[in-house]
Amino acid sequence: MLRKLILALAALTLGATPAAAERVRDLGSFQSVRSNQLTGYGIVVGLDGTGDDNFAYTTEAMRGVSGRFGLQLPPNVNPALKNAAAVMITAELPAFAKPGQRIDITVSAIGKAKSLRGGALIMSPLYGADGEIYAMAQGNLAVGGLGVSGRDGSRLTVNVPTVGRVAEGASVERSVSTGFETSEMLRWNLFQADFLTAARVRDAINDRYPGIAEIEDGVTLAMRLPYGADQRAGIMAQIEMIDITPAEASAKVVINSRTGTVVISSAVRLSPAAISHGSMVVRIDENPMVVQPAPFSNGRTQVEESSSIGIEQRDAHVALFEPGASLAEVVDALNMLGTTPADLVAILEALKQAGSLKAEMVII
Incomplete structure (x- = not known):
């Protein structure tokens, strides 16, 4: 088996011609055009007895949810919430996302819940790294896993039933300021540091738009582009489609x-x-x-x-x-x-x- 694998790798490598041309967009990306991670804490309800039961975090969260609707649970009451589960919510906010747009979310149990199948996420805020709310999440979960158990302790689990997704389950409430149209310099970063590749990208860009690009280090090129989103977007679109022959990878x-x-x-x-x-x-x-x-x-x-x-x-x-x-x-x-x-x-x-x-x- 090993011999066949080595021969296959050798055939692919030896038959390859020198590095083929690649588009600038495949070699790197503009620094301001990036996604941002969002996280939140929430409650999934409607489970079929597979929730957290007496998990303290779930109980406190349910007190908060009930309080929002004017229902105050007695302080000495500790409800058995077998049909609810405390979860962490994660999402990725795309570059230039605007309020009202929808994004996908992933919901993961953090307590003793056995399965999130059939549950619904109650409206929960999603926070960015700066502590600000950027989206609100809510919806019915799609769970690809399955978990069942018997009275004798036997269990059967298929995939991971404690993680689910909600397609377009969050609504963007705040956009991220990138300074795309007003910053003096726009920076473009290679996915992998290489001085020769960076130099070739700079030369190709300057051939198309003389004098706008210069190298800052082995990863970053700084570009002076005209102000205004419309002009900059047009130039960046042209730059991303330029063909470059990257340097050969190191041994x-x-x-x-x-x-x-x-x-x-x-x-x-x-x-x-x-x-x-x-x-x-x-x-x-x-x-x-x-x-x-x-x-x-x-x-x-x-x-x-x-x-x-x-x-x-x-x-x-x-x-x-x-x-x-x-x-x-x-x-x-x-x-x-x-x-x-x-x-x-x-x-x-x-x-x-x-x-x-x-x-x-x-x-x-």
Whole structure:
């Protein structure tokens, strides 16, 4: 399986031509054009006995909800709210969202509720990082999970029944000021820092609109655009569609230590090196036997141990890498050695320590 995976990755990488042109909009985004995270606390009601029961936060929240409608619960009463659950609400406020627009929300139980299926969220405010209310959420939940239990304690859970979504479940009440039309400079940020790519983007923009772009660092370009939302939006739309050939990605070897997955980028090169890989297999087999000593009528049945030990020394192969060996040669050599994922990681680490592997190793 590993050999097929490595060969497939090699074929894809070796068959690739130099980096193809990409649009500016695929390489980065304007700093002011961003979404904002919203969070809130609320109550889901109408559950079929799968709520929080006596969870204190739910009880206090229900007292607040009842108070809004003029109903005051006695202070010494602690209702068993099996049909209600305390939840956290999260949402993403898109860039330039205006009051009255609708956004999706995600509702997650924070207490002992077993399922939110069939519940309805009571109107709850959603706050931004500045503590201001930006949206109001309410609606019937769509839950993709299912949880059931029996009296004997047996339970069956499908997916996650304590998380649900409400499509367009929140109404935007406040817009976020971005300064898009009034700021002196607009900044554009690369998704991944790279000085060469940033320089190519700057040159392409200045070819179209001379002198408006300059580099601030390996991520950010500052642009001087005419004031006014209409003019700026038109220029930004043109800039985002400019084709750029990004710089080749740096040489990296990414190793997933949990799954044994190893990905080698096409930029990886090796200095002269020789790799020897072999393994010894020691096998011990236990074959106990039941014996009956003579005479048959007076002897006592015994278990006689019988062990066999074998050692298998597999042939070790040596792979020699010439100066500047490419990914194709690396893959061919590792396949010839018959490496397992664990062996492959050990070989790459040894090459790195020896100074032959010209790449950054990333372990995730």
